[in-house]
Amino acid sequence: ETGVTQSPTHLIKTRGQQVTLRCSSQSGHNTVSWYQQALGQGPQFIFQYYREEENGRGNFPPRFSGLQFPNYSSELNVNALELDDSAMYLCASSTKTINEKLFFGSGTQLSVL
């Protein structure tokens, strides 16, 4: 049990729709990172938030956006869903932005039809 919870666990959307995924960080963690994991692949870094500000971004288009709230919970929003967005989305929280042990949630499995 990592203390990081994600919701929902599973989600089915159709192409063109918008989706919001949520992550509740472990208590005391002010940094959250989001990752996309396609089937059979390693996770890909989407972005990181530190104290409500974006603190680094991977190679994902602007339709992937995020928010971090004052209580350090976080959202990942994806607009104009595409079939290739079907994947597991993982969040991980930590107390520092780098070189710190990460605590992962169990993920949200998104299917885009």
Next chain:
Amino acid sequence: KNEVEQSPQNLTAQEGEFITINCSYSVGISALHWLQQHPGGGIVSLFMLSSGKKKHGRLIATINIQEKHSSLHITASHPRDSAVYICAVSEAGTASKLTFGTGTRLQVTL
């Protein structure tokens, strides 16, 4: 070529065997993570290291910064060790980005 390469991709071992999983990377790093992922998606952080060696129970992780190589060892393997083991690196100068290998799928049989 991926920046983080793991070998082997798949590994089957009998209970009690000593297991080694290797990770090589091509970029400068500030730290390397070993992660364990069970079916269903949950990822657990096993180690974070930037030099030398760390040990936790039956798990040992080593890193050689000069050779850009790390190994994860499991002693006296057990079926509950069956999982995907993922190596990930924090690239130097990129602050937050983690780059992951594709993982090693380990199956330990009785």
